[in-house]
Amino acid sequence: MRILLIEDDPVLGMAVRDQIVADGHGADWVTRLADAEHAVHAAAFDLILLDLMLPDGRGSDFLRKLRSTGDATPVMVLTARDQISDRIAALDAGADDYLVKPFDLFELSARIRAVGRRYAGNPNPLVTLGDIEVDLSARSVRRAGQTVALTAREWALFEAFVQRPHQLMSKPQLEERLYSFDAEVESNTIEVYVARLRKKLGADVIETVRGMGYRLGTPGGGA
Amino acid sequence: MRILLIEDDPVLGMAVRDQIVADGHGADWVTRLADAEHAVHAAAFDLILLDLMLPDGRGSDFLRKLRSTGDATPVMVLTARDQISDRIAALDAGADDYLVKPFDLFELSARIRAVGRRYAGNPNPLVTLGDIEVDLSARSVRRAGQTVALTAREWALFEAFVQRPHQLMSKPQLEERLYSFDAEVESNTIEVYVARLRKKLGADVIETVRGMGYRLGTPGGGA
DNA sequence: GCCAAGCTGACACTCACCTGAACGCAGGGG
DNA sequence: CCCCTGCGTTCAGGTGAGTGTCAGCTTGGC
Incomplete structure (x- = not known):
């Protein structure tokens, strides 16, 4: 699977990217929405991991924009615990799943596999x-x-x-x-x-x- | 599958009904709770798609009433983004699933298939x-x-x-x-x-x- | 034979989990 | 209107499985 990670925190970003690669997927990591938009235009991803608070805008806006173009790529939102309203906004904007920070890297792996299963149709690997x-x-x-x-x-x-x-x-x-x-x-x-x-x-x-x-x-x- | 759609918005209702029919299911479309109650008494449905805001009442009340009669027909709730409390009420009242507006018709089909699979037409699931x-x-x-x-x-x-x-x-x-x-x-x-x-x-x-x-x-x- | 690296059984400590009890709340009936 | 009942939720005390550590033993290399 090819996964786009949109996350500005360097520590978390690196950890998540490493986990993705360790799970055998391809990872593209960007830290700003502008780069993210460029990425989704340049290549097709199987999954997008999206932080909501980014230096150049809100993740939910990016997501809504993405959906409005007809792009149905599964999006998993990464939220902090106190951003409840933002999280709901993201789900309503078309997120498929979300993870609350700080999250377990194992849980991240499990969710990613779940996405892969859902969209590939095959049962448990x-x-x-x-x-x-x-x-x-x-x-x-x-x-x-x-x-x-x-x-x-x-x-x-x-x-x-x-x-x-x-x-x-x-x-x-x-x-x-x-x-x-x-x-x-x-x-x-x-x-x-x-x-x-x-x-x-x-x-x-x-x-x-x-x-x-x-x-x-x-x-x-x-x- | 026979599906009852309860939705007062004409544009969305038509779109959903067409999608249901295109997926090969039977669709009954009503716009008011009174009609809905009449419909569930008249026929057995495999799935009910229920909007929460309707001209003659709240969908969650309809749902609670339905469940109180022992009717276990799967109900998928259609919610708008700002009806959070209603959404919770609906789930508590016995909804099986929910979709947030605006939703992808593709996703609707997928969810309906999921319901169909879950309650796959066997007489004894x-x-x-x-x-x-x-x-x-x-x-x-x-x-x-x-x-x-x-x-x-x-x-x-x-x-x-x-x-x-x-x-x-x-x-x-x-x-x-x-x-x-x-x-x-x-x-x-x-x-x-x-x-x-x-x-x-x-x-x-x-x-x-x-x-x-x-x-x-x-x-x-x-x- | 000697040394380093790895193996293993035992053990104390911690904390994730279990559970009984109590509280708030909503619904229904008197 | 108020009481009663049942459900959902919270809390605190007790417990054992899981964990990390260690000491002594085995294996492999030279």
Whole structure:
């Protein structure tokens, strides 16, 4: 999916863009409405993430203008918690969904997938790894047909691997993913959670690459 | 599908009716609540499109009256942007969905198809969960053959789960669903209603996934 | 054999969740 | 008009699952 992100806050913008890319989508990031209008004229997007407060205007005006041209691209609005009236205005102007700041990046991923599903018509995308089935949108994992219950952290870690099937991931990378930036973890948390995942899903779900990190394994003995 | 359109604006009404017909459904168009009441007594509809501002009364009153007679016909409310309180009233009165004016006729078609799918012409749209039977169109739940009475909120919450059987739903998602887009609820309402549902329907109807949300339990059909 | 890197079982602490109870409010009947 | 009932919502106390940390053990490289 090709996603246009309209957000002027540099920190949030970068975080969201990284998440989008990490989810395997293409991301165009602009910080002003003028650039956004240029972008939507230049290319077709599958989804637009729209901040409401921007330096050169209000997002809802942009949205209304977009809709008036007949453009039906799904638009997800990013709002602060106290901008209730603006949010309603955005929905009435034709937004399809909204997210309240500060939002969870996981929730963002889930919503983006939901949009993709709605407009692509296909049901839930299943990822298969040997006898393991992963439903990313439902956050459920089955092994040999049996549903395996994962905790929040376990799922977060596992999702990181599933989303980048062949990529090697270092422990600092994974820590960053699990704990954003602020939290400081000075222990072997990742090792512990890798162990817990292996216990629940089989020893070969995650492969250790000594001195470098981990990557998704090849359960079922396929290769 | 047979659809009743209650809308006094001639331009919008005609457009919507034409769209309905173009989609291959049957359309009855009335402009006043009196006519609407007459229509629902005379024939059974698969869907009612209901404007809230009508010359001879408020749509939400019509809806409440309809529900009080036990009529469970799906109702989609058509609202203008500044009728926020009315919109909430309508949802509380038992609306299944709503569309904000001005809306895309394309979206209208999509929503109608969604309703059609949800209540797909099977004579018995029964969902079975262990010893629990759910009739979405009749808004009734039976447990071990015994009908269980759910309140409006309880049903709204339960329906959210039943409609997406395997989907994990976060508390913010569920709050959205129950309270539309306006209310800022900072409390444990969802927890309370989950507890009440469990009390009425059994502890395992809804499964808690700590830190992530809830999903439908698997009293008999998980695996 | 030695060292570094990774594995794992155990454990205390926290907080997300559960739950009973109380309050406000609206609707209906007396 | 007022009381009564039922629903929705809030609150506070208690609890356990989830989490991070650590110590001791295993594995792999040289």
